[in-house]
Amino acid sequence: MTETNWQLVADGLGHLYAGPAAEQYAIASELAFPLAPGTPTPVAAALLRAHLAKPLRLREHPPIDEPEYDYLALVASETDLHVPVLEEIGSRDLLDAWLEVAWARRTVQHLERLRPEVGDIAVTVRRRKPEEDRYGQISSISLNGRMNFRGGLGRRAWPHTVKHLAKVGDADHGELLARAREEVAAENRYPERVTNRELALLDKWKVPRRSSLADWRALQEALDSATEERPMQVVLENHPALLANLITGNHGVWVRPQVRLGDQYVSDFLIASQTSAGMRWHLVELECPTARLTNVGNQRESPTLRHAIEQIQDWREWLKTNLLATREKIPGITIDARGLIIMGREDGTDSAREIRDRRSVNDRIEVRTYDWLLRAARRADSMAWGLLDEETGDLEQDW
Template sequence: MAETDWKKVAAHLRELSGEFTPAQRDLADALGVALAPGTPMPVAAALLRAHLTGPLLLKRAQPIDEEEYGYLELVAGEAAIEVPPQDLIDHRDILEAWLEVAWAHRSVIHLERLSPEPGDIAITPGERGSEQVQHDIIASISNSGRLNFRGGRGRGARPHRVTSLVKQDAPHHADLVRKAREEALARDPRPGRVTSRELALLRPWQVTRGPSLAEREALRETLETATAERDLQEVLQRHPALLGHVLTGNHGTWVRPEVGFGNHYRADFLIAGRTSAGLQWVLVELESPNARLTNRGSGRESPTLRHAVDQIRDWREWLSTNLLQARTPRVDNGLSLPGITADARGLIIIGREDDTEDSAQVRRRLFTDSRIEVRTFDWLLRAAEQADSRLLGLLDLESGDDTEDW
């Protein structure tokens, strides 16, 4: 059960760890069990169960070890309570009861320190060894004292782990709410899980078939005369099926043209494919069909290819700090890109096939280091010609493949 009033939770925890009840005292007297004044209720219950282990043929608990007792001492110290010496706690059930009491006392101390309310921003330490902190929005407070965070999926923290709170009337509270939402999205272990309502945002860009003969010929003819990337951009915008089939989408494929990231960046295309694993996105950058992948002689990536790689890295950097805006519907000033992540795959389509150019090593390195595929426009044309025979998207069939055919 969750509460919104921390004072009620603190009162519950104080009651839970208070002195044994009259019923416990009467039972202890009847059994001849000595309960010291002030023995907390959970400990009294454990002492009674331990006394009845034999008569009731209960399973006897294993003895405790030094590490377990050391942890109890640590929590008891943080909670400012005294616990019996290790040799007087000969039953794990009793140790766990003392832990329950120590946890309750510690939670009360920190609930009083924080006075947390739903909507406050809780700041907790980041991953071990990291100097960064995490921001979360408090949704409710469990009766155990644990703070539950918005976003579900079990997110929360015990109050002693919260270093500070930003209250709702603080001047920078709104900025931290946005930051907390961004961080929560970035931590999502399965960002590709999207709802039907989110998928509906993509309906105008859904591709429901493979490329037709007419579309393939349109691409072929454009390749014969194109001198700049804009020529290819236009034909692919008119015929999105030419791009849609390169990515696996058993449950749907979508192609978005010219997606702006903030005021400075614009992706030529974004492709999304939905499988049983969720929605996966690919960031597409087009370059001139006349550009080379590598420099003549050195075999290193050409300036044009380097520029394209930098473009995709810029888009990813923008996504890393604006993920919430990217996933938010356009009617709410977002980009309507449900499930997109800051490490979405990249695809650069550049140049034509050239027997004098050995680009396999460059392409392999970019895929391994940056999850960026580099392909030619001839590859795209051949992919369109073979689309009907592919059950998986071509990128998923040949990712990381260094064959020169593609």
Template structure:
């Protein structure tokens, strides 16, 4: 379990060294064992257990050695905790109880020193590179007192290891927050391996079937009339199977429209597909069906196509600096998510084969026409889904 308020965690830890519980006092009276009112709860439990070891045939704990006691003494000294002499402790069971108390007091001391809040950035020392700082944005606080960092994957730190805590109102919070997010992303070696809980975030947009005749007819009618991008956006929002059909995803495909990336960007569609290798995303930009892919005179990329390519590159740049927050709504998305541009009609005077091949190979951006999308949908009953993957060679191993 985890909390978002450090005072709650500190109060829970204080109970460990506040003295015996009422139940412990009652048991001690029954066994006629004297208990001091300031005996920490874990220590009391160890003392009671020691009294019951032989009658209940419990496992006996071995004695302790000097290095073990020295470690306890060093932790206890950090908060001026008075501990018994090594001879009085005797068994490892009692040593462990005193360690639990010493850790709790140290943790409470540093929680009070730092007063950490969700959103603060903690600066700690790297385990294997003590000369380098490590950054983490606090997402919650475990009941043990550990500070949990955004990004998961076991990213956390004990309060006593924090060199500096940067509050959200501090001047350099933004700079260090960026570093924390970059580190979280860098440490995630397999972002495509998302959990069932993360997948559940996409349930609303899951596409359960292939395109139907009704999907194809609605798309054809919109395409015949459209002179701008908007009608095509609407028909694809109403018939998402048309887009889902061109991506391979044996374990599920999801289509989301008009997803906001920060305050500046809104991709027309995002497609997620899951294979045995995990989740992958496509960034989809629509342009008008009347737009040309190439210039009439020189057959280079038209201004409309150039704009569409720039859009996808802008989205990727945004993801580079906001990837961790983006994954909260788009689990598993990466900065190099494949791009898909759909624009124009098939036209022998508008051949863009060389441009498409180059963009596919160099930029992972596929450029296709609306006629291509309709043709893929009309063949849905006779071909496997994933035409785009087949054409680009971007197939998962389970295909």
């Protein structure tokens, strides 16, 4: 379990060295066993176990050696905790109890020093490279006092290892936050892999089937009368299978409409598919079905197509600096997510094959028409793979 309030964690740890619990006093009284009032709770438990070891035939604990005791003495000295001498402790069970108390006291003292809150940036020493600092943005605090950092991957630190804590609003918070996010991205070797908990965040957008005749008919009718982008957005929101069947997803496909990226951008759709390799995301930009892909005469990219390409490039740039926070809502997304632009109709005077191929290879952006989307819907039942995956897998397709 975790907490977001450091004081609650500190209070819970403080009970460990506040004295014996009421139940321990009751047991000691029944056994006529003297239990000093200031005895820490874990130590009281170890003393009671030692007292009952023979009658209850409990496991005997091996004796301790000097290095073990020296470590306890070192941790205890950091918090002015008085511990018995080596000979008085005797067993490893009792030493472990005193060590638990020493760790708790040290953790509480440093929690009180730092007063960490969610969003703060902790600067710690890198374990394997002590000459380098490590940066982590606090997401929660475990009940044992260890601070957990955003990004998973076992990123966490004990309070006593923190050299500096940048609070939200401090002058250096923004710079250190950027470093923390860079570290997470660099350490995550498999960003496409997601947990079941993360997948659960996408449940409402999961598409359970391939596109049907009804989906195709709805798209055809919208396309026959649409003179702007909005009707196409609406029909695809109402019939997400039209987009879902474009992508191969052996373990599921999800279609999210109108996804906000910060305060500046909104993608028309995000499509995700899960295979054994993990999640793959596609950034989808819709344009008007009457728009041209190329300019009349020179066959270069039309202003509308250039705008759509720039939109996807802007989204990727935004992801570069906001990737960690974005993955909390869009698990598995990467900064190089493939782009898909759907615009215009097929027209012999508007051939953009060279443009499409160049953008696919150089920018990982696919450019397709609404007629192509119709064809994908018609052949959905017979497709083992998504049409877009077939085409980007070096299989020749007409469009």
